[in-house]
Amino acid sequence: MGSKARQNTPEISIISEALFSLGRSEGFPSHYSENRTPVTIDVVEVGIIFSFACLSVCFAVILLPRYDRKPRIILVCRAVIGMIVSSILLTSNYGQNWEVGAITAIVPYKAGVPDEIKADIGIKIGLRSVNITLKSEGEDKGVGLKNEEINFNERFTWTWDQGRIGFGPFAGRLQQEFRAAQRRGLPIPILWLAEYFTIDGEGFRFGRFYRTAGWYAHIALWAAVPSWIMSNLLFLTVVRYGALWAVITGLLQLLACLIWVSVKNPIPLEVPYNTGDLVTFYGVDFWKTIFSGCLCIVLGVVVILCDLRFPDETTVFFSHDPLSEYEECHLDPEEVDLMRTKAAKQWEEVIRQRKREELIQMQPIDSTDLEMTSINLEEMGPTAMTPSYAISTPLPLPPTQLLLKRGTTVRRAQKGLIRTPAPVAPTNVPFYLSVQKDH
Structure with missing residues (x-):
């Protein structure tokens, strides 16, 4: 085997020399003249844009084909917006077009x-x-x-x-x-x-x-x-x-x-x-x-x-658990009673307003009739139009002392700042007050 290898060595060297000298007449490595080309693009700026474009495409390719298409589309949109703003920040910092x-x-x-x-x-x-x-x-x-x-x-x-x-x-x-x-x-x-x-x-x-x-x-x-x-x-x-x-x-x-x-x-x-x-x-x-x-x-x-x-x-x-935004608060009996009284007053006012609207719709539209309607409503008093769980009525269940509170709520933020408080539906009673309506 060794002799055959020694015999093949000259043939290999001849082939390599032929390949090396292919297209060369000098007998040594070719020397090319200087190729002066103008700079047409900013390499740093193009590199930043290309990198963020690759990341955006990767997010879309990986997330979109999965199940639950709607949450995935929302996540991809959020990721693309984040990439766009990030690329603008970096390209504006290193760009030459201010x-x-x-x-x-x-x-x-x-x-x-x-x-x-x-x-x-x-x-x-x-x-x-x-x-x-x-x-x-x-x-x-x-x-x-x-x-x-x-x-x-x-x-x-x-x-x-x-x-x-x-x-x-x-x-x-x-x-x-x-x-x-x-x-x-x-x-x-x-x-x-x-x-x-x-x-x-x-x-x-x-x-x-x-x-x-x-x-x-x-x-x-x-x-x-x-x-x-x-x-x-x-x-x-x-x-x-x-x-x-x-x-x-x-x-x-x-x-x-x-x-x-x-x-x-x-x-x-x-x-x-x-x-x-x-x-x-x-x-x-x-x-x-x-x-x-x-x-x-x-x-x-x-x-x-x-x-x-x-x-x-x-x-x-934003793909969060809604309950993670709430905190458990334990209230004293006095605080629960205060909240119960306040909620009952709000509920009473809602019922009075609805009853007033019903009476106005039942009677002909006249200024004297409207005045009489308002007088009759005042004479009827609050207890005639409120449910059986008014302030003077004891609760059928013991007051709940566990309350779920959110860090920022619409009522707390809207108090005289953005708009009037959000209306409360008459049929919806806060669950944490343990208030029930008798039918």
Whole structure:
């Protein structure tokens, strides 16, 4: 076996050399020329969107095919809304579209090159950096630049130190990157636009103000991330607390937008060109942050109102046990008697009102008749129209001392704040009072 292996070794080496030299005439590994491609997408932003999209699809694929379709659909909708708000928080923080601007102008290309180009110049400002694009194709380029590929996308970051004035080793990161771009020989339109953010004096303090606004807006958005996580966790335990944290999340996002609008340079950024001025306006990251903030506030307020008005239905919607929202309270005999008296008075008033309506419907509509009806009702007294368990009548059963009480009830929350107390049906008597009606 060993001799056969030694005999096959030269054949294997010949085959490997033939495969290695396939398509190569040099006799050594091929060297390819540099392939300079423009940056067209933000890898971080696309990665965040892709990751949350994968999580949303996984939730839908895993949960929807099971039984109990309606609860599963509700759970998937809640998960998708949570993913959307989370992705907006992160993409807005790392995105480059808080302010954007674009213009087409005829500009010089590089130092030492006499030809001019007709190019599309764009600027995208984020919380931590600024992107400058320069693109020119076809006949828009000069005679000496026919074979030149002009498609640049350069980013200058300022996270987060302002640094000293100038371009030395102790200057800010933006100034140092601008000096490095000059050494690399970037096109003049990019350097000209980036220079607006490096000057720090008099009214030219765009870099300082944008950096400050981005820093505080970044803090507000990062504070909204754990707030939204806390909201989703509390929705699994106490619904009203989760709704409150959702409102806080929305307020933090709106605060970030307010900081960006108020802290940035009071003088708007206007860069003059021969065809007009390049002016910036609010981009998609700014508007989607406002949308997400308003969405969180509206959802939180709606859940709070539903928890106050329809507590049991809201608890079931969030997949909770309704009894978990109640607490057992043991009352003293005096407290039970007080509650019994109060409930009997309320019941008496309901019966009086109903009896009044019945008598009014039975008699002709006349002002004198209405007055007589009211007098007769007053003379009849409360005991004539109330059931046999009035205040003076002893209860047929001993009073129950166990009471189920909810943390937030519609009666407690609506007391002079939202609307009048919810009406009580005459046939429904609170079970914890042990009150029975004699037929």
